[in-house]
Amino acid sequence: MAKPTGFLEFDRQNLTYAPVEERVKHYKEFSIQLTDEDLNKQAARCMDCGIPFCHATGCPVVNRIPEFNDLVYQGRWEEASANLHSTNNFPEFTGRICPAPCEASCTLNINDDAVTIKNIEYQIVEKAYENGWVKPIIADKKTGKKVAIIGSGPSGMASAQQLARAGHDVTLFEKDEKIGGLMRYGIPDFKFEKNVIDRRMEQMEAEGVTFQSGVCVGKDISVRYLQKTFDAVLLCMGAGQPRDLPVEGRDADGVYFAMEFLGKNNQVVGGEITDAEQIRADGKNVIVIGGGDTGSDCVGTSIRHGANSVTQFELLPQPPDAKRNEATPWPLWPQIMRTSTSHKEGCERRWCINTRKLVKDADGNVSELHGVEVEWSKDERGAWKMTEKEGSEFVQKADLVLLAMGFVHVVHPGLVEDFGFELDHRGNIKVDKSCMTTKEGVFACGDAVDGASLVVRAIAKGRMAAHQIDKWLMGETTLPVR
Ligand SMILES: Cc1cc2nc3c(=O)[nH]c(=O)nc-3n(C[C@H](O)[C@H](O)[C@H](O)COP(=O)(O)OP(=O)(O)OC[C@H]3O[C@@H](n4cnc5c(N)ncnc54)[C@H](O)[C@@H]3O)c2cc1C
Ligand code: SF4
Structure with missing residues (x-):
C-alpha cells in the first residue's frame, strides 16, 4: 500500500488547464500536469483495497492500478511503466482521453474523491518516453504465419502490436493516409496531439509491423487476395456509419x-x-x-x-x-x-x-x-x-x-458485404467467443463488433483478439486474454 494514511492526509488534486482565452487560439493540448511531488501525494491516496474495483470492474484493460500507484509513491517510475504496459499497450492514449471508469469505481469515490488514476497513468507513460524506457519488444523467434489487420484505430494497433510480439508477420492496412483511426481523424488535437500516435507507430515498426496506409481493403485489394495471402485476417474497421x-x-x-x-x-x-x-x-x-x-x-x-x-x-x-x-x-x-x-x-x-x-x-x-x-x-x-x-x-x-x-454500425458496402458473413441485430459484425466471424480464420473486434464505444475498450478487445488469433494459429498462446 502506498501510504496507509495518504487518503486521510491529502485531497484529490485535479489537473488545471490553460485559460480559455489563450487555448482557443490554437489546437494544442492545454492541460497542466502536476509536479512529481504533487503526483506522489495523489498516488499516496490509493488505499490498496482488498477488492480494487478500479482494476477488477472499472478499467476495461484491467490495469493493475493499486500496484502502479504504489510504485509511483515509491518513486520507482520505470517499474511503474513496465507494470502499466503489461496490461495496456497505449497508456498515453488512455491517459489523455479515457473517461476513466476506474475513477468512478474507486472505493474512495463512495464518500470522498477518487484517486486521480488517469493522470497518474499519463505521467507514468510520459516519463517513460522522456527517459527512453519505451523500447521495441522484438519477438525471440518468428512463426512464419502472416496476419492481415484491416483498420488502424486503437483496436487494430493493439492487436497488431500483440501479434507482432508473438512472432507473426503482421500487415496493418488503413484506408486513410495516416494511421490512428478516430484518434487521428475524429478526436481533435486539442484533446489528443497526433505525434502521440506517430511515436508509438515507430516502436511498432521496429517490432516488425508493416503499415500500409492509403489502401482501402475491398476496393484497392480484394477479399480473395487477403484470404490467399494471409493465414488469418482481423477486421478492426470501426463503426463508421453515422446516424x-x-x-x-x-x-x-x-x-x-x-x-x-x-x-x-x-x-x-x-x-x-x-x-x-x-x-x-x-x-x-x-x-x-x-x-x-x-x-x-x-x-x-x-x-x-x-x-x-x-x-x-x-x-x-x-x-x-x-x-x-x-x-x-x-x-x-x-x-x-x-x-x-x-x-x-x-x-x-x-x-x-x-x-x-x-x-x-x-x-x-x-x-x-x-x-x-x-x-x-x-x-x-x-x-x-x-x-x-x-x-x-x-x-x-x-x-x-x-x-x-452517434454511429449506427460498421459500414456495410465494400468489405463487409464482400466477405458475406453474418451481422448481429444491430448491423455489427457477429463474432463468437474467440472473436471469429462466421468465416473460418476471419476475426473482428473493436467498434466494428461492439458499436461505437471507447478507445480503452477498443484496446482491450484488440488484445483479446490477438490472444485468440495466436491460439488459433499456434494451438496455444502466451499472450494475455486482456
Ligand atoms: C469525434 C469523436 C471523439 C471521440 N472521443 C473519444 C474520447 O475522448 N475518448 C474515448 O475513449 N473514445 C472517444 N471516441 C471513440 C473512439 O475514438 C472509438 O471508440 C475508437 O477509436 C474505436 O476504435 P476502433 O479501432 O474500433 O475503430 P476506429 O478508431 O474507428 O478505426 C477504424 C479504422 O478502420 C479503417 N477502415 C475502415 N474500413 C477500412 C477498409 N475497408 N480498408 C482499410 N481501412 C479501413 C478506418 O479508416 C479507421 O481508421 C470518440 C469518437 C469520435 C468519433
Ligand atoms: S485505461 Fe481508463 S479506465 Fe483504465 S486505468 Fe486508465 S483511465 Fe482508468
Whole structure:
C-alpha cells in the first residue's frame, strides 16, 4: 500500500488547464500536469483495497492500478511503466482521453474523491518516453504465419502490436493516409496531439509491423487476395456509419456529419489539406445536434474557428447535476451531467430538443432550424415515450448544422458485404467467443463488433483478439486474454 494514511492526509488534486482565452487560439493540448511531488501525494491516496474495483470492474484493460500507484509513491517510475504496459499497450492514449471508469469505481469515490488514476497513468507513460524506457519488444523467434489487420484505430494497433510480439508477420492496412483511426481523424488535437500516435507507430515498426496506409481493403485489394495471402485476417474497421437526421431540409448546404467537419479540421492541423478545403465555422451560427463527446468536439472546434455562436441540442433530458445518480450507484459509471473543457469555452446547451426541419435560403444554404421541446415519460410497460411539448416550438438561426448523433454500425458496402458473413441485430459484425466471424480464420473486434464505444475498450478487445488469433494459429498462446 502506498501510504496507509495518504487518503486521510491529502485531497484529490485535479489537473488545471490553460485559460480559455489563450487555448482557443490554437489546437494544442492545454492541460497542466502536476509536479512529481504533487503526483506522489495523489498516488499516496490509493488505499490498496482488498477488492480494487478500479482494476477488477472499472478499467476495461484491467490495469493493475493499486500496484502502479504504489510504485509511483515509491518513486520507482520505470517499474511503474513496465507494470502499466503489461496490461495496456497505449497508456498515453488512455491517459489523455479515457473517461476513466476506474475513477468512478474507486472505493474512495463512495464518500470522498477518487484517486486521480488517469493522470497518474499519463505521467507514468510520459516519463517513460522522456527517459527512453519505451523500447521495441522484438519477438525471440518468428512463426512464419502472416496476419492481415484491416483498420488502424486503437483496436487494430493493439492487436497488431500483440501479434507482432508473438512472432507473426503482421500487415496493418488503413484506408486513410495516416494511421490512428478516430484518434487521428475524429478526436481533435486539442484533446489528443497526433505525434502521440506517430511515436508509438515507430516502436511498432521496429517490432516488425508493416503499415500500409492509403489502401482501402475491398476496393484497392480484394477479399480473395487477403484470404490467399494471409493465414488469418482481423477486421478492426470501426463503426463508421453515422446516424442521420431524416428531416425536411437535410439536403441543404451547410449541413454535415460531425466526422466530415472534424476529419477535415484534423487534416488541416496535420498539414494534409489546406484551409480552403475545410468546412469552416468562422462568423457562423453553429448548431450541433447530439449532446455526446463527438458533439462536444464539434463545439471546441467551432469555437477555435471563430464561430459567432455555438448551440448544442440533445434529444434526451439533462442528467442530474450531482456526483451520483441513484439509478447508477457505485461502482457503476454514473449517469450524471458532464461539462467538457469545450463546453466551458462558450456554448449554449439545451436538452429535450427535437429538430422538426431545416430551412434553406434562396442559395440553398441552411438558414434556420425549426425545433420543439419534448418530454419523456414511461408508458404502461415501462418503456420510455417521447411527446412534444405544446407551444414550445422555436426557430433558431443556423448557418452551419453539425450532426453528431452517434454511429449506427460498421459500414456495410465494400468489405463487409464482400466477405458475406453474418451481422448481429444491430448491423455489427457477429463474432463468437474467440472473436471469429462466421468465416473460418476471419476475426473482428473493436467498434466494428461492439458499436461505437471507447478507445480503452477498443484496446482491450484488440488484445483479446490477438490472444485468440495466436491460439488459433499456434494451438496455444502466451499472450494475455486482456
Ligand atoms: C469525434 C469523436 C471523439 C471521440 N472521443 C473519444 C474520447 O475522448 N475518448 C474515448 O475513449 N473514445 C472517444 N471516441 C471513440 C473512439 O475514438 C472509438 O471508440 C475508437 O477509436 C474505436 O476504435 P476502433 O479501432 O474500433 O475503430 P476506429 O478508431 O474507428 O478505426 C477504424 C479504422 O478502420 C479503417 N477502415 C475502415 N474500413 C477500412 C477498409 N475497408 N480498408 C482499410 N481501412 C479501413 C478506418 O479508416 C479507421 O481508421 C470518440 C469518437 C469520435 C468519433
Ligand atoms: S485505461 Fe481508463 S479506465 Fe483504465 S486505468 Fe486508465 S483511465 Fe482508468
